[in-house]
Amino acid sequence: METVKSLILILMGGVLINNYVLQRFLGICPFLGVSKKFSQANGMGIAVIFVMLCATAVTWPIQTYILNAFGLGYLQTIVFILVIAALVQFVEIVLKKFIPALYNSLGVYLPLITTNCAVLGVAINNITDGYNFIESMVSSLGVGLGFWLAMVLFAGVRSRIENSPAPRAFKGLPVTLIAASIVSLAFFGFSGVVEGLLDSIFPTAETAAAALTAVL
Amino acid sequence: MVVLIPALVLLAIALVCAVLLTVSSVFFGVPDDSRAAEIRDALPGANCGACGFSGCDGYAKALSEGKTAEVNLCTPGGDGTARRLAKIMGTEPGEVIERVAYVACGGDCSPNGRKFNYDGPHTCKAANVYFSGDRFCNFACLGYGDCMNVCPRDAISISERGTAEINPKKCIGCGLCVKTCPNGIISLIEDTERIVVKCSNHDKGAKVRRACDVGCIACGKCEKTCPNDAIHVVNNLATIDYEKCTACGACVEVCPVKCIHTENLICGSHFE
Structure with missing residues (x-):
């Protein structure tokens, strides 16, 4: 039960609390660049989820069995960039050959996120947080979903902004950045919520006792 | 030695990646239709859609796949583009009405x-x-x-x-x-x-x-x-x-x- 709870915590943490775009400010470039239309934002989000999962599946073993084994932890960043870039290229070639439909739908987004900092960020943070392989994969999924959520939410916000009469000095990017900051502010409200919710669903001995005394 | 081992490890990883990519591009490579690329280069690249296809890539693809044989659909490109396209496709250019x-x-x-x-x-x-x-x-x-x-x-x-x-x-x-x-x-x-x-x-x-x-x-x-x-x-x-x-x-x-x-x-x- 504890492992399930911690996995759900990691997943929800990635989506809501530590949202990479809105809380850690990683991957801002695609967040502002491809969020103009819902369909594009959706495609980009799905491609990022896909690449994050692939990247974690490769970088975690490399860190654990090669870099840590030789005591070369400091090579982490450069090795991860190299490996992720190569991996994305490889996945692109394979997809083009075997699943052209998926290749066409992911389209230009796949090479676009080859060296995206959110992808690199999740690979490195999984190591820094000391996750095991399963936890790392769940964390990547959560972060990817969080990225997708941020993209899709913001695409909606943006389509409203585009048609609104913003003051001339704020037209275009400035008003978009302000809107992004407000969306980010809204996401700060999630900190603590998920943990509290899970505590009520899966009560530990402590919290149960606390609840009991409160009732009595 | 302090420098050698990390350098070698990095080199090994890079080599593995390079070999993987080369091998996969040879075995899984999908040949691009060279004519489509050629046609794409001959088009102006305005991606305006005046030809009725989704941008210059769409027109190039349609021409190379034989969905259309008309080479004078590009209004922005004018006669010059029509002539170039006709040369690639081996047909008569026809008049482009500007x-x-x-x-x-x-x-x-x-x-x-x-x-x-x-x-x-x-x-x-x-x-x-x-x-x-x-x-x-x-x-x-x-x-x-x-x-x-x-x-x-x-x-x-x-x-x-x-x-x-x-x-x-x-x-x-x-x-x-x-x-x-x-x-x-x-x-x-x-x-x-x-x-x-x-x-x-x-x-x-x-x-x-x-x-x-x-x-x-x-x-x-x-x-x-x-x-x-x-x-x-x-x-x-x-x-x-x-x-x-x-x-x-x-x-x-x-x-x-x-x-x-x-x-x-x-x-x-x-x-x-």
Whole structure:
């Protein structure tokens, strides 16, 4: 039960609390660049989820069995960039050959996120947080979903902004950045919520006792 | 040794990646249709969609896959592109009719103010939903710049009197603005033509007169004057039959509201 709870915590943490775009400010470039239309934002989000999962599946073993084994932890960043870039290229070639439909739908987004900092960020943070392989994969999924959520939410916000009469000095990017900051502010409200919710669903001995005394 | 081991490890990882990519590109490689790439290079790359396909890539793909055999669909590219495409495809180039977009609105209703205070989204499309826009003339250019925003070549500007104006020197004739204008007052005219009617109002004369000083009042003077039977009042609006028009300018002289103009529509920026 504890492992399930911690996995759900990691997943929800990635989506809501530590949202990479809105809380850690990683991957801002695609967040502002491809969020103009819902369909594009959706495609980009799905491609990022896909690449994050692939990247974690490769970088975690490399860190654990090669870099840590030789005591070369400091090579982490450069090795991860190299490996992720190569991996994305490889996945692109394979997809083009075997699943052209998926290749066409992911389209230009796949090479676009080859060296995206959110992808690199999740690979490195999984190591820094000391996750095991399963936890790392769940964390990547959560972060990817969080990225997708941020993209899709913001695409909606943006389509409203585009048609609104913003003051001339704020037209275009400035008003978009302000809107992004407000969306980010809204996401700060999630900190603590998920943990509290899970505590009520899966009560530990402590919290149960606390609840009991409160009732009595 | 301190340097050697990390360098070797990095080298090994890089080598594995390189080998993986090379092998996979050899075994899984999908050959690109070289003709499509060649055609794509011959196209201007404006991605305007005037050809009827989704951008230059779409047209190149359609040509290479045999979905269309017409090589003269690219209006922005003009004759030069048609010739190049014909060479690649091994067919006859055919004539490309170079055209320029033209806004048929004199825009003189602004002095009379607006029908109401429009406070919605600043697009013509949205404004047009409310009682055909806030202008007194229902066929007027609304001036919120929908056409300006879709123009791939920045050829359209909103003039001081609040109507869209197209610079024929910059216009590539893609027709995106024609599709965008909610009032349908922009049309593509062959760039060899000289006489244009700068009004789209189909209302009766008196109603036009109330809204605008330079709107066509359907008096029919031009129709009577024209020596070639080229201009007719159709549905309360002077309409030119360009097959008969010789650009003599007789109608321009007699028009009492001066809504017929002599214009130089030679386009300057076709990609030759």
